[in-house]
Amino acid sequence: MLIVGELINSSRKPIAQAIAARDKAYLQDLAVKQVEAGANIIDVNCGTSLGEEASIMAWLVDIIQEVVDVPLCIDTPSPEALEAGLSRHKGKAMINSITAEKERWEKVLPLVTKYKASVIGLCMDDTGMPETVEDRLRVAERIVSGLISAGVPLEDIYLDPLIKPLGVNSSYGKEALESTRALKEKFPKVHLICGLSNVSYGLPERRLLNRAFAIMCLTMGMDAFILDPLDRSLMSLLTAAKALAGLDEYCLEYITAARSGKLVV
Template sequence: MIIIGELINTSREEVEPAVKDRDKEFIQELAKKQEEAGVDYVDVNCGTLIREEPEALEWLVETVQEAVDVPLCIDSPDPKAIKQGLEAHEGKALVNSITAEDERYDEVLPLIKEYDANIVALVMNDNGMPDDATDRIEVATELVDNLLEDGIPAEDIFVDPIIQPIGTDSEMGEHILNAVEEISSKYEDIHITCGLSNISHGLPQRQLLNQAYLVLAMSRGMDSAILDPLDEKIMSLAQASDTLLGKDQYCSDYIKASKSGDLTV
């Protein structure tokens, strides 16, 4: 399971002032905690700082990479900010995101090629947000096929089927699961990711729903998620699910995690 740590995001109440004030110690400590929890990427997002986003994102990239060895997920709606973040990044980054919208695709694709980055492919086109599994599969097919034709390796693509809150549509959970299963079976080498906590937005005891949904989604083919890695239970469930799904040869990673005390029951 590829874990993308979600905590360095200026939409979080405590993070925005830290980025505005360039509080290096706070940001680096948050990054270190996520690395210690076992993330594969640390997400950096300062999208709420619209006027200063490119400069703030560049600072975030430099600041976080001073503190951790894992690569970053450069997360922005602004291609200028993405470019500035990529210029500051060392190694192969993950960019969030490209879509099938003509303008967005044409702006982001050259950056992915220039900086040899992995890319989150968000299943949205010029018709807007998808409604159900069928829409998600159709847009994902269009987007992935275009990326492959334009020379992006399949293993560099992370399809995001756009999880929306189940509190506003009781069928949303099943729509996403059906889409994940179809997309993962159609494209063997691509990854499928998601903003996991979107499923529980607006509901009580959100962690419980997030934990349960991660297990369900992994059983249908999802192999990545943007989540809170400091939730020890969800990290343990990700490890246990990988083991039960045959992705942990001889259960060696599970046994190692158990012996080191990294698993929470």
């Protein structure tokens, strides 16, 4: 199971303030804390830095790589900022994200192949957000076949079924879970990932919903999450769920986490 730490995102007010002040120490400390908490990759998003996103992205990649040696997920809709981050990255990066939208595909695919990055494919095309499981499967087929044709290895492809807020429509959670299961059945060698907190947007006690949804997604075949690794209860529940789902041989990961005091009961 892959954990992408979501916290260095300028849509969060403290991060936007830290970026504006070039508070290197604060941002580096947050990166280190996420890795120590179990993040395998650190997401980096500075999308609110209008007019200077590319230069700030390069700066963020530089300062974060000074203190952690895990890959970074370059998270931006801007091809310029995306390349700025990728060009500074050491080793294999992750791109968040590509879609089947014509313009986005044509601008991002060359960067995926140039930098040999792993890539998150959002199940969305020029018709808009998917409404059904079938919509997601149709778009996913285009994304996976297109990436394979471009030489991207299956293990570098992460499909995101697009999680929509449960508060908008009470069927969105079930729709996402059914889509996850269908995608795993159709593309068993492709990874599945989601931005976990999207499901709880606008609702009270969001962490409770996020935790429950993470476990349900894992049982449907989700093997990667973009989440807050500093939520110890969430991380503990995922560790337990992984053992219960038969994904932790002899429960060694669970036992190790328990012995090191990482599990919250």
